[in-house]
Amino acid sequence: MNIDLVAFLADSIKMATPLVFAALAALMTRHAGMFNMGVEGMILCSALGAVTGAHYLGSVWGGLFCGILTGVVTGLIIAFAHLTGKTDLYLTCIAFNLAATGGTVFIMYLLTGEKSTTSGAFRSYQIPNINIPIIKDIPILGRIISGQSLLTYVAVLSVWFVWFLLKRTRVGLRIRSVGENPKAAESVGISVTKIGYISFLFCGVFAGLSGTFLSMSWVTFFMKNMVNGRGYIGLSAQNMANGSPIGSALVSLLFGATTSIATTMKSQSKFPTEFLEMVPYLATIIAIVITSIYNINKQRKIEQGGK
Amino acid sequence: MKKLSKFLAAAMLGLSVAACGNGGGSAATAAPAATAAPAATEAPAATEAPAAPAETKAGNLKIAYIVAHLGDKSFADSGERGMQQLKSEGYETKTFEVGDDASKYEDQILDTIDQGYNLIVASSTYFDQCHALAQEYPEVKFVIFDDSKDPADLLDNEAVIFYAQNEGSYLVGMMAAAMSKSGTVAVNYGMPNPVIFDFVTGYVNGVLDYNEANGKSVKVVSAAVGSWSDPATMKTICLDQARNNNADVFYQVAGGSGDGLFEACVETKTWAIGVDSDQYQAYKDSENPEKADVILTSMLKEVGNSIVSMVHSIDKGEDVWKKTTTLGLAQDSVGYVNNEFFKANVPADVQDAMAKAAEDVKSGAKKVKSYFDFANENEFNDYIATAQ
Structure with missing residues (x-):
């Protein structure tokens, strides 16, 4: 046995991709003041939406479009319930996630007669992997950076896009001001509801990309519960990074790496599986505690400096 | 677009219905x-x-x-x-x-x-x-x-x-060892439990017996996905085993996660072994028939x-x-799929050896090791380690 480190790093990036998208999705609503746990369910719905779209429209890009569309539609459902219907966001998200678990299986059954997977009933389509010219010829770096899924590169661009959107545009400023203090934003004529919908719209796009990556790039079919908590991990990634897009991406990368370590250790069958199952989540908790302590200390310093 | 709007409508309807129906008790179908x-x-x-x-x-x-x-x-x-x-x-x-x-x-x-x-x-x-x-x-x-x-x-x-299930797994284990060019085969399962360990035990027994009979030293790697419905992790595990251990025959005992194994085998051009029912035929009849062409056989369990x-x-x-x-x-409740694809790709002497081993097990001349023979899980782990 000799572990291929370069492949391990490339794997970490692949595994981080759905987490980055999930983190960005959660981040968009967070900045508008809403902690959206429904990301998990939105990703699950999008994963089904993507393969369904690809099958019926007969193309990869149709699948990508439908995946994103499903993300947006499900995001707007939550937004409608919370913003227009004034429901409690946490309860709505819990209900939505439970509904998504059963609902995706139900829709899959309606469309295909299958209850577990679309691997037989739907034609498989895969988002292409991209070999970047020049970079792919660089010895080690080429194998890590080049040859990833198209969506992985989209994820990198998305991180920059979200940063730009939030920090450098008028909409971004409004989203942040609504998140910081909705009453103050309202008093200067910003519609909190409208901004909420806009943030959910972006959230839906990223959740859609995350789901599409799972069902059309990592594997090429939908399976019930295939998200397996990746939405929640993305959620805590952005939480740890305190809402910073670049920080969220880095933390996602860390989680991608821990998952990759766990998988490699699993496949070498030397460690108890139950322990390895725990590793990514344990890393989450430890990381949250560390960042929390760091933030508290920082806060304390500010307060002391104020005196 | 008409089709699209139709399934979107179905999607919306489904979500609302499932919200009420999820905990609704036993639906007889x-x-x-x-x-x-x-x-x-x-x-x-x-x-x-x-x-x-x-x-x-x-x-x-x-x-x-x-x-x-x-x-x-x-x-x-x-x-x-x-x-x-x-x-x-x-x-x-x-x-x-x-x-x-x-x-x-x-x-x-x-x-x-x-x-x-x-x-x-x-x-x-x-x-x-x-x-x-x-x-x-x-x-x-x-x-x-x-x-x-x-x-x-x-x-x-x-x-x-x-x-x-150890008897059926024993036969496909023999085949896996014979079909491996790299000298490493894999068995990946969904979650650890006694029945699943029984599959693994039989498979390892088959590989070890092949080694003994042919003077080879084929190794077995095994891993748990940790879920019956996480094909993404299964695929990554298999790709990892193909890369780091050179495994080239994969046996899945992982329910839904197993679909990830077949995809990994397609990608790495290695062989797969299905489980429970004839998975070659299931894929051949599906929308993705090309995925069937890695499944040499399936271990059958005739529930x-x-x-x-x-x-x-x-x-x-x-x-x-x-x-x-x-x-x-002996009761034909377990076995392996013996279809055209199997006959075309598995050498005749391996087929004969499998058929003979099946006869020996049926007649009682050969007793396949079972997980239930072990006193505890450590004994099982020790046994698995002998093939690593």
């Missing part, structure tokens, strides 16, 4: 049974004349089949095929899908008893609930399949069916046939109660 027919083994039940006992005694038995969900294309669906066969023989049967919430199992099984079903057929998942009800309702009979219990732990109205023959035995008044009935190669 007559889901269309999957059509994949066993290729290599002849159904034992089909060869018996089923009409005679069915007509005379069918009135006494009302059979309820308890299952989490149909549609897994293997285990649960195989049982459903058995139910369909019993139905066509004149028995009154009904399938109850009870979902994944263990706290509701007992109530749902009790419901079926209240509806007058007097023979409850359920997998080992439901043993505890069935055992509790069996004490309360001595007149109701319980058949628990895919489990192994000591007679002392059973009641007079309980019968347990155990499958010798449906075993239930049918068990019901026939009960009808004939045979003594099956308060004990575990073991069904293996």
